[in-house]
Amino acid sequence: MTTALPRTIPSLPTRWYVDEAHHQREIEAIWRREWLCIGREADWAAPGDYRLVPIAGQELLVLRGEDGELRAFHNTCRHRGSVLCTQSAGHFAGGRIVCPYHAWTYSLDGQLARTPRRIPCADFDASNYPLYGVALDTWAGFVFINFEPAPAMTLREAFGSEFDLVASWPLATLRTAHSETHTVACNWKLFWENFMECAHCPGVHPELSRAVPLYGKGLLRLDDEPNYQPAPGDLLEASCGEGVETWSTSGKLCLPPLSGIDPAAIATGMRFATFFPSAFVVGHRDYVRSVRLHPLGVDKIEVTIEWYVDPAVPASEVDVKTLTEFGRLVVLQDARACELAQRGQRSTRHEAGVLMPQEYDVALFHRWVQERLA
């Protein structure tokens, strides 16, 4: 008797990676509807601190109010639409946002407080002209926004099961040791497709393939092996190999181990949590890393990588080079592969790719995209 071979899975149309009009559909149906990670609460340290956050073709003014609350607004004045802020980050002294055009002035909770040089009008009520607010919520020190006036799901409903995966890390208290941003010439979906499979790992990531032996076989999980026979004690999740304690060039811990981490995660040396479409977080024994992305166009994304450490370790004792070099290497290897994939999409002959059976997670991601575009 012969066993039926698995079948290939259709991929998305190539046009979805190169066509500006389609990209705009994805911005509206996905990026302006889902919860998007924009940074860490500590990025707005004091009341009055603000940052401009360009995301999904919009520019947000995200600030910490005088009451300590983080809030997000469109960076647009309600009078005649001027931007309110032009510096990428700063501080509102005096708890006021003053438009640079005609000096309409808003309080940090977004209410219109003053309209200088305005001739009084019978039908004008300042309370009808607050800044355009954007939903904002936080989880474990991470800040998320949602452009929908009434998001279909709460942040917890959207990502609760992923939050649970890394719940044992002391995420809320960790300190950002390093942050860096890269521009990658690929469609945002290619980034995630690459993230969702390891068939590329042996060729693209020689160092990571040595650190995580299953990746070296091109597999994400032990039971992805076509002839896998369950055996007692098998660890199905990919895990760091013998003598590899964390993601670092030497394989040794960069910092003292974080306390309280789930023993199963200690055994694997890593645990991923994914927040489509804008971020993932990976917990290691001694530090946590996040990767955030957002599209700058149909064929360009901005990727921000950050490393978080125990605040009890003095900054002078954190060797940032040792902490960051392995994670950066892997992300930039992925970025290069994604850029090559993007270039090939321009072929007029290539109407769609094809997924192999082990790329099942890519297929799930495609379904996630298709459902939102439907």
Ligand code: FES
């Ligand atoms: S556009 Fe802002 S005050 Fe006129």
Ligand SMILES: [Fe+2]
């Ligand atoms: Fe990769």
